[in-house]
Amino acid sequence: MAAVILISVGVLFNLFGCLGLLRLPDMYNRLQAATKCVTLGCCSILLGVMFHYGLGSAGFRALVAIPVLFFTATVAAHALVRGAYHFGTKMDKRSVKDDYSEIVK
Amino acid sequence: MRYVTVFILSMIFWLLITFRFTVSNIVAGAAVAAITSAIFGRYYFHNVGKFLQPRRWFWFLVYLVTFIWACIKANFDVAYRVLHPGMPIRPGIVKVKTTLRSDFARTLLANSITMTPGTITVDIIGDEMYIHWIYIRSEDPAVYSRMVTGRFEEYIKKFAE
Structure with a gap:
């Protein structure tokens, strides 16, 4: 039962992440939705897998995948945002502040 | 000593990932962990003695609980902004000063900021972190740096310095 609930919550958050990817205006905001919702959604699914299989071989693998996912997702998000800025991707019109432009010419 | 720490950690990781406790698997794991620690050992853990202080483990647990709570909050925050018809966003990149010194602590702080509500670390130059924020709540640098780094710093x- 716990497994079904956790996997459903995970799929729901992945759906929100995808909606964010479609609705939000520029690359930076889209990446916010993509990293946060999708990472925790996947973690929730992995936890559900752990509950489903118990703490055996598959369960432990799912559990180990969670911290790995956290570290890789955050580093990937940082690299993508930085790369996009240096490439010259424009920020949305609604943006109110840009301190980074002092550094990047 | 550093090499030993990396070896032990990679060995534990290998055993958890493969989860077969046969002799051949353990020997293969030891070989792989030895290669890993020989190559990457010098990059990590400059002061291994810190691992053995209970005080640091206590603060690590406090940090972990705060972090997980912030992650869950971040998800509801993003879901709210995405589903709201008017899309309440006010994005921008802000500059925040950090007082942390070591690379490891800064990496952790940057990762924590990325996972907390509405913020992504773009870059760290010297003492300053550049952070993309989906909804800037304040114009005052002192107020918003407090909001962004929160209690993580x-x-x-x-536990890490």
């Missing part, structure tokens, strides 16, 4: 300082 003091917790990380207590």
